[in-house]
Amino acid sequence: MTFRLLLLLSLLVSAAVTAPSFAAGDRVALVIGNARYPDADTPMKQPINDAHDIADELKRDGFSVDIQENATGDAMRRAFDRLYGKIKPGSVALVFYSGFGIQSNRQSYMIPVDAQIWQEADVRRDGLSLEAVLGEINSRGAGVKIALIDASRRNPFERRFRTSSAGLAPVIAPSGTLVMYSAALASAISDNGGDHSLFVQELLKEIRVPELTAEETLNRTRVGVTRASRSEQVPWISSSLAEDFSFAPGSGNRPSVPAEANITPPAPLPSPLPPSPSPSQVAVAPPAPLAPPMPSPLPAQKIEKPASPQPASPSVALAPPAPIAAPAPSPSNPPAVNALPSPQVALADDPAIKDLNDKLNANPADAALLYRRGQLYASKGAYPLAVKDFDAAIQLNPKDVEALNNRCWVRTVTGDLHGALRDCNEALRLQPNYADALDSRGLVNLKSGATKNALADFDAALKLNPRLISSLYGRGLARQRNGAAEAGAQDIATAKAMDPNIAKDYESYGVR
Structure with missing residues (x-):
């Protein structure tokens, strides 16, 4: 009897060790597409379309998804509060944001559609700091934190003041975090004129490949965007993941990853300019x-x-x-x-x-x-x-x-x-x-x-x-x-x- 009990306990422990790290119910996501900004000449086509396609894919991958369109500041804050409330210790928490983003004081801010930005201080007042969001997600116990940010666009706010650079700033994120921007740091890109951004097109191709780790998925996305744009758009990735995570776990043989996926794509030309003056x-x-x-x-x-x-x-x-x-x-x-x-x-x-x-x-x-x-x-x-x-x-x-x-x-x-x-x-x-x-x-x-x-x-x-x-x-x-x-x-x-x-x-x- 004792032997059987010990054997049963051993099997249970073994099963627990070999079980997937993240159950489907532990995956939560907030997807935001902001396209209609009063300060812009016309609404953008891509953010809403991209948000829906990303949300649909994440749902297929077992995420509980909250999707927001043309969100005001209050709506974005409420949506993030809902996301924080869903996080359990060890959860996977993902944020996808498509819209306008601005960096200020070396932080990147997601901009609501009702933001009133006339000077740089308004960015910090009306925008939502990506670093603050990731810090809050981490404090709730999320094991894996992922941010996919398609906001390196030219926007109608930045040229009203010049103390901030174009594009987005590097993120100082907690451990266990994977961040990807659609373009290189401090660079701005223009929409390709289509219904979907090049970044999201390539991202969806790779997310659907089973059993790739998240890092491999984003690496392959970066290679795809770099090639398709002839190196004019080179996404930026930062990772401190401590364990493997896959968007689309599968039961078949693991697909081989092209050698190019692990090659760092050509970086933008270095600036010959001196650093900012002290x-x-x-x-x-x-x-x-x-x-x-x-x-x-x-x-x-x-x-x-x-x-x-x-x-x-x-x-x-x-x-x-x-x-x-x-x-x-x-x-x-x-x-x-x-x-x-x-x-x-x-x-x-x-x-x-x-x-x-x-x-x-x-x-x-x-x-x-x-x-x-x-x-x-x-x-x-x-x-x-x-x-x-x-x-x-x-x-x-x-x-x-x-x-x-x-x-x-x-x-x-x-x-x-x-x-x-x-x-x-x-x-x-x-x-x-x-x-x-x-x-x-x-x-x-x-x-x-x-x-x-x-x-x-x-x-x-x-x-x-x-x-x-x-x-x-x-x-x-x-x-x-x-x-x-x-x-x-x-x-x-x-x-x-x-x-x-x-x-x-x-x-x-x-x-x-």
Whole structure:
């Protein structure tokens, strides 16, 4: 009897040891697809479609899935609270997010559709920190934590301020965590125009392969995306998993993993730029005094929908740069100048503009509200209305360097180079170490043919903000025009690796 009991106990222990680590009931997931942002020109097609396909696949793989579409901040917080409440010790907890993401203070934030972001502090107020989410999931006892983030998109918020870099930041995650971004760190990509993102297309192919570990699945996904995009999009993976986990466990023979799956794909071109300056390095020599006078005004250029404008700028000898202050916002993805034959009519139903109109009706002398509405008009291509609001904001506050810089950019885009030059010079007189205005003035100089002055401005801007992509690309063009073909090509290649659409942006400004 004793022998039989011991044998039975031995078998039970053996069965427990060989049982799968994670039962189907221990798998919980939150899937979010945010596509309809009032600040964007049009809703995105991909996030909702991708969210549904990912949710369906996870359900087939035994996950209990909560799916959210076009979630507000409150809806996202409630959904995460529900996810936290489902987690048991040892559970697998997965988050999939598709929408806009922004990095701030070296953290990545998922952005709700109702976020009101005008300065960087608003990102931390309205966004949901990925690190905070993973930390909370870990504190609930999840054994495996997975985050799949398709948010390395160009968005309508980031160019309103410049202290944050494009794309997403690396995650400091607890052990037992697997994180994948759809693109490399600090890089932004554009949608491929299809109904589904390239990242999700490749991810779904690999998730459906049985018995691959999660790390193998994501490795193969990275290889697939890198190949399909010809290395223009290279997903980023971070893993601290301590045990094997498979999305789709199977009973058949384990499929062989292509050798390429374990090969690190080519990384984006390294930036030749120095690291961000320390406080002791912020004082930068002023740009060289303008040599030749500004040429006569050029005719207005037709703008073919700049993807995300960065303030343009004139050139003039300035006092030595001073520390960077609040970064100047800049409109994002403005349509062509002629795209809005009647801006008042085309924008009448825009909820953000309606809200600002109501507030300005109650307080017409609010310079900050005028500035915000000017930004919004500029982002939608309603340039005359934007200039009118910037005019009013500057009249109320002549020292508003951000309004001066943004008016400089709008005037540059529409061809008023002399007016743009005056605005940027005034912004830089008030704040000599203003990287955005140096970048803007560099564009004005480049567009007007004052190449040496453009090079001096872009150099000064990059010393203050080494990741200012528009200055890097502009410096590349200026170097090439000055005969430094190899150095210019390197700048241009690095800028394109950081933002594949930067060349189109410059073409839309009338600069090739």
